[in-house]
Amino acid sequence: MRLTAYTNHALRTLQLAALRAPDLVRVDDVVGVHRLKKPNIVKAVHELGREGYLETQRGRGGGFRLARPPETITVGEVVRLTEGDLDLVECFNPETNTCPLLGVCRLSRKLREATAAFMAVLDDLTIADIAANKGQLMARIDAVTTKIAA
Numbered sequence: 001m002r003l004t005a006y007t008n009h010a011l012r013t014l015q016l017a018a019l020r021a022p023d024l025v026r027v028d029d030v031v032g033v034h035r036l037k038k039p040n041i042v043k044a045v046h047e048l049g050r051e052g053y054l055e056t057q058r059g060r061g062g063g064f065r066l067a068r069p070p071e072t073i074t075v076g077e078v079v080r081l082t083e084g085d086l087d088l089v090e091c092f093n094p095e096t097n098t099c100p101l102l103g104v105c106r107l108s109r110k111l112r113e114a115t116a117a118f119m120a121v122l123d124d125l126t127i128a129d130i131a132a133n134k135g136q137l138m139a140r141i142d143a144v145t146t147k148i149a150a
Helices: 005-020 027-034 038-050 075-083 106-123 134-149
Strands: 054-057 063-066
Touching: 005 027, 005 038, 005 054, 005 063, 005 075, 005 134, 027 038, 027 063, 027 134, 038 054, 038 063, 038 075, 075 106
Parallel strands: none
Antiparallel strands: 054 063
């Protein structure tokens, strides 16, 4: 499985919001820590806010924070939001399938099983889980931001 950069950006945004909770996080904070492009983070924050994962505050001193407790947000649901359909192969989508082997192909069946197993692991992982080692993560973030400021 391979996830898009957009999904990574969304997850990193939620992780940083969990780490800094209850304080507001700025888009520039995510950009600086992860060395990402600002428009990509703005897009992720907008979608995560629209979908109820982030609470956003505009204006000077604004930013965003988690809109829900981090233990109630699963990585799986965020991946589904940002990735859309996880159609690994053409035959997963009945509207675009042209494969004559549909229904008898063991490869297709096993790829479906693999996708389901992958998502089951992500459904068992929360934003709280990926922010649980806060001390280590914040030490690394502090080192990165100190280096940038210097």
